[in-house]
Amino acid sequence: MTKTNNQFFNLEKKMAAGIYIHIPFCIKKCFYCDFFSLPLDDYKLRREYARALIYEAAFYGERYGKNLKADTVFFGGGTPSLMEPGLIARIMESLNKNFDIASDAEITMECNPATLTPEKLKGYRAAGINRLSIGAQSFNDEVLQKLGRIHKAEDIEKTFDLARQAGFDNMNMDLMFAVPGLTLKEWRKTIKQALGMKPEHISFYSLEISEETVFGHMVSEGKMKETPVEKDRRMYHEALEMLKKAGFNHYEISNAALPKRECRHNLKYWSFSDYLGLGASAHSFINKVRFSNVGEVNQYISAMDRQDMAKGSRLGDSDVMGAGCIDYFHVNSAMDSIAEYTFTALRTKKGVDFEDFEKRFKIYFWDVFGKERSMFEEYVRNGYACSDSRHIALTCKGIDISNKIMALFV
Numbered sequence: 001m002t003k004t005n006n007q008f009f010n011l012e013k014k015m016a017a018g019i020y021i022h023i024p025f026c027i028k029k030c031f032y033c034d035f036f037s038l039p040l041d042d043y044k045l046r047r048e049y050a051r052a053l054i055y056e057a058a059f060y061g062e063r064y065g066k067n068l069k070a071d072t073v074f075f076g077g078g079t080p081s082l083m084e085p086g087l088i089a090r091i092m093e094s095l096n097k098n099f100d101i102a103s104d105a106e107i108t109m110e111c112n113p114a115t116l117t118p119e120k121l122k123g124y125r126a127a128g129i130n131r132l133s134i135g136a137q138s139f140n141d142e143v144l145q146k147l148g149r150i151h152k153a154e155d156i157e158k159t160f161d162l163a164r165q166a167g168f169d170n171m172n173m174d175l176m177f178a179v180p181g182l183t184l185k186e187w188r189k190t191i192k193q194a195l196g197m198k199p200e201h202i203s204f205y206s207l208e209i210s211e212e213t214v215f216g217h218m219v220s221e222g223k224m225k226e227t228p229v230e231k232d233r234r235m236y237h238e239a240l241e242m243l244k245k246a247g248f249n250h251y252e253i254s255n256a257a258l259p260k261r262e263c264r265h266n267l268k269y270w271s272f273s274d275y276l277g278l279g280a281s282a283h284s285f286i287n288k289v290r291f292s293n294v295g296e297v298n299q300y301i302s303a304m305d306r307q308d309m310a311k312g313s314r315l316g317d318s319d320v321m322g323a324g325c326i327d328y329f330h331v332n333s334a335m336d337s338i339a340e341y342t343f344t345a346l347r348t349k350k351g352v353d354f355e356d357f358e359k360r361f362k363i364y365f366w367d368v369f370g371k372e373r374s375m376f377e378e379y380v381r382n383g384y385a386c387s388d389s390r391h392i393a394l395t396c397k398g399i400d401i402s403n404k405i406m407a408l409f410v
């Protein structure tokens with residue numbers, strides 16, 4: 001086995017990590033979406049996919065085993081709530097069998113309104129799901145239709161109520177602004193309605209139009225205009241003010257939560273923590289190695305099936321690479337890690353903590369970024385960032401030019 005394989009296939013001591021499970025099915029593609037997902041197919045495909053996830057969990061279970069201590073599990077997509085509760089239960093069983101899943105782990109499932117029933121919700125809870133993230137996006141039916149979503153505003157309320165009745169006491173709502181044609185008044189109304197339902201967490205994202213989407217084509221053909229930056233920023237700050245007034249802690253650029261309800265799983269991405277991704281196109285970060293699986297679902301399933309066909313003599317690590325399951329890996333250099341740590345920490349309210357930085361990288365922050373210091377201090381003087389002897393962070397004003405400031409450290 002090569003040194004590289006050793007580094008990400010073996011854990012010599014206990015490691016705290018999150019586990020991400022990608023479910024790549026959706027009823028139909030939303031017009032703005034560039035995530036990897038397939039139109040919902042038959043039950044057979046979902047069952048085969050679940051079986052492949054179970055094989056993959058067993059594969060890493062043989063290598064990491066109980067040394068991988070997961071305090072968060074996140075089913076993301078796609079639309080994980082299209083998976084039958086029985087399949088989710090089997091996947092959870094395999095995680096519990098193969099890894100050390102903390103008894104108080106945060107176990108989240110992304111779901112879309114209009115895909116849930118009381119029976120399904122009951123089944124998910126029984127399988128161990130204890131947090132839901134609802135893709136609400138808007139409470140305006142015209143906006144939802146424009147986005148190509150399958151649900152209506154009333155479905156959000158129904159789903160939310162059903163989830164509460166099923167015992168879910170930790171829920172996020174995703175909201176989207178800067179949708180072409182969305183007025184400031186309508187956006188305020190959406191936030192107000194979301195707050196009225198009392199979720200524990202709200203994520204609020206600006207619509208980003210990628211080239212290879214329906215919206216991307218409409219923009220390039222001149223059939224749609226992107227929202228001007230000034231309006232986008234006004235909507236962002238409007239949301240921020242309303243959320244803060246409602247008692248939410250704005251802990252990351254696009255995320256706010258009631259006290260102690262921050263998403264523990266997503267915090268791992270912003271704090272340079274390890275995570276294992278299972279499923280087609282899932283990304284992992286273990287022991288400073290980034291690797292990801294093939295995106296094509298059938299290729300992923302057949303790579304996992306071949307592992308099963310090896311009957312007792314599991315494929316070696318390099319064979320799995322050869323079997324086409326992992327299509328990317330990158331061993332971080334020290335500078336890669338420092339840049340990633342800094343970049344992601346600046347997304348959070350906490351910012352870069354110098355003590356934590358020095359503990360990880362054995363060097364004082366400004367000794368690495370001495371050349372950039374005067375430029376950063378210029379941002380501090382102009383109110384875009386703050387800095388003291390213990391940390392640096394962006395201010396609310398600085399969030400509007402966050403990419404520019406973060407680029408200093410990349």
Ligand code: SF4
Pocket residue numbers: 025026027028029030033034035037077078079112135
């Ligand atoms: S439901 Fe989510 S993942 Fe599926 S197509 Fe729409 S935006 Fe993309």
